Amino acid sequence: MKHIDGGAAPFLEGILPQIQSFKTIAAESERILEGDTMSSHTLLLITKAKGELIIEDKPFLLSGKSAWLLLPGMRVEVAASPGRTIKLYRLSFDLYRESSHSAERKIFELERSFPVHGLLGADLSVLQRLILRFESAYTAGGHFLQQHVLMELLAEVLNSERSPELPAAIGQPIELTIRFMQESYQTDIKLEKLAELAGMHPSYYSQLFKQRMNKSPIEFLTQLRMNKAKELLLVSGPSVREVASQVGYQDEFYFSRRFKENSGVAPTHYLKRKVPNVISLSFPYTDHLFALGVTPCAAQIHPLLPPVAKSLKLPFHAYETWEIGRQAFLSVKPDLVLCKANVLHKAQEHIGDVAPIIAVPWKELDLFGHMKAIAELLGREKAARDWISQYEAKADQARGIVQAAIGSASVTVLRIMPGAQRIYAARNIGHVFYRALQLPAPAALQSELDRHEPGTGLTWLPASLDELGNYESDYLLLAAASEEDAKTFMVAAVGHEAWLKHPAVRANRVRQIDWANWMIYAPNAILHQLGEAVQMLAGKRYDPLI
Known part of the structure; x- marks a missing residue:
């Protein structure tokens, strides 16, 4: 009894869910639902069953796991076979769709339909993982998290009905429970819940998990929580109580004991440890x-x-x-x-x-920001200051050599790729030319650079051969990953008007640089690049690594 009404992908756009109830039900030899009429949308996930489900007087045999989506107004019965147990999760919710809005208000109307109902074809292991995440959020009282996980559930139902093929690894029991722990480590997770998700007896599940991961499920969960705690301490520096709560421990003193057992130091002393591996x-x-x-x-x-x-x-x-x-x-x-x-x-x-x-962060920080952030994590702030100071002195020296040779000549850096070109800005390849040597950029590029903090945000701009004329400069530097790419580009460029009119081409100031040496945006790499740039532009040997 599966129905798909079409338009599944956009169905959730503009939808606001409201959760009505959530129950975990386990019963033996009795009726669980006795002709109940659904007042809301209801998702039934049956994880253990031998019995019967009746929808609108039409019976369906239950055996093993199954999932059902019931619409408002549907009449449903669920009963276990004699001497058998049925376990299910029942999640009831209303859906409201935005019908109109203004600057002051939005109006929502009750949505009683759903593209899919009846027996679902979704991956039951994935649905069970999401239901357990929802259960954790429901128990903790996290309203917004409940809504978020419910929307994930509904999206999974809709997407899987349209595309039933899922990666095999997602459905494997051990990987499924690992993913659940990674997503829900901050909630109360018991071995029994993990074993249920894997569809195994707890002792057998633990045995298989240890064979796979070389540690028990609870050891894995504890280590995961401890690492999350260390990440919080390293990055944001919250109180021990806040850290404990965010990684699934309600008792901060118990958390501190476990943290010290794991790390050898208390949470309050963690940041004072020596430089780690x-x-x-x-x-x-x-x-x-x-x-x-x-x-x-x-x-x-x-x-x-x-x-x-x-x-x-x-x-x-x-x-x-x-x-x-x-x-x-x-x-x-x-x-x-x-x-x-x-x-x-x-x-x-x-x-x-x-x-x-x-x-x-990569694009949000420039090279110096990367260094400072890493130094702060490792307690190497002085080493960072010393390196930056030494680099600035070397860049000043190189700048003097280049400017004495070519004055304030402008530079365009063009990356050549199969079927495309990029104009590089003041990071990556462009760092040495525009920031270290402080050579002028083409006017069109400079107008974009002025909109960003130096070396952040903008890495490159797309540029066709037709657009090359927008980036006039005294020097044109070409970076290609292979000789074949360079030759292909030159075949297309030599007869092109924009290429022939470019000032650097007319003045025979086109240079090729090795992409493999210039692709790295990092401290020692830019020192190599600085020496190469001086040799190329000033014709003098300069080794900033000495």
Whole structure:
């Protein structure tokens, strides 16, 4: 009895849910619902059953797990078979749709329909995980969180009906409970609830979990909570009571004891510890660690960087699959993991129980902001100040050499890619030219730079060959990832009017730079780039690393 009325994807737009009731029901050999007429939308998630469900006098056999969406006005009966038990979750809610609004008010009307009703085809393991999240929020009295999880539930119901194929890993019992703990660690989680979610007896579930993760479910949950607590202490510095509450402990003294057992120090002394073993999941941040005098115990590295004890083979892009296993992280016993925000979720999924994970903002901060943020986490503020001071002195020296050779000549930095080009701003490739050497940018680029704090927000602007004329300058620097990309671009450019009219082309001041050496926006990398820029523009050897 599954009905899809169409238009599922946009159905939730403009919807405001109002929760009416939530119950967990377990009964043996009796009727649970006796011809009840639903006054609201109702989601039934049946997790254990041998019996019968009757909707509008039409019977359905219950055996195992199932999920049902009932509309207002539907008459429903649920009964267990003799000697059998039925366990279900019943979530009743109303939906209100915005019908009109003005500057002063919004008007909502009761929505009695739903694109899907009857027996649902959604992934039951995913629905059960979300129901347990809802139960935790309902017990804690978190109204807004309840509404948020309910909307997730409804979206899951609608999306799965349209696209039933889900990644197989989501439905696997152990991974499902891990994800639930990662999402709901701040709530009261018992072993029995995790085993129920996995569909196993608690002792068997614990056995399988330990085989998979090399620790029990409760040990995993405790370690996850402790790492979340450390992240809060490192980043925001709240009180111990606030930290305890935010990671699932109502008794701050019990939390403090567990924290000290786990970390060797009390929460109040955690920030005063010595520089820890650090893992870096980003080679720019690995570069920062070296600049601060900290050698990471494992890291993603670049050929320009010194070797470390363990090089982590991580994907360059955040959306790519991690092929590295947990043992690579566990073996080095990290105290802290640094990463960019775009890999934070993936890192938390893989190693959230291994160590606290701090995402240092990338685009929101410039290179100096990255260094200061990392230094503050590690208690290396003086090392950061010293490095920045030394860098500024080297940049002043390089600026003097370049300006003596080319004066105030302007520069455009053009990144060449298959089928596209980018004009770089005052970070990444552009940092050395526009900030260190303080060379003028093209007027069109400068007008965009003026809208941002130096080195933040704007990384590049898209530019076609037709638009190249908007970025006139004395020098044009081309950065291509491969010779093939450079040749393809030049074939298209040599006969193009905008290319032929560009001042740098007419003056024979087009230079190529190696993308592999200029793509890194990090301390030691920009020192290499600074020396290369002086050689290229002034024709003089300058080594800022000496």
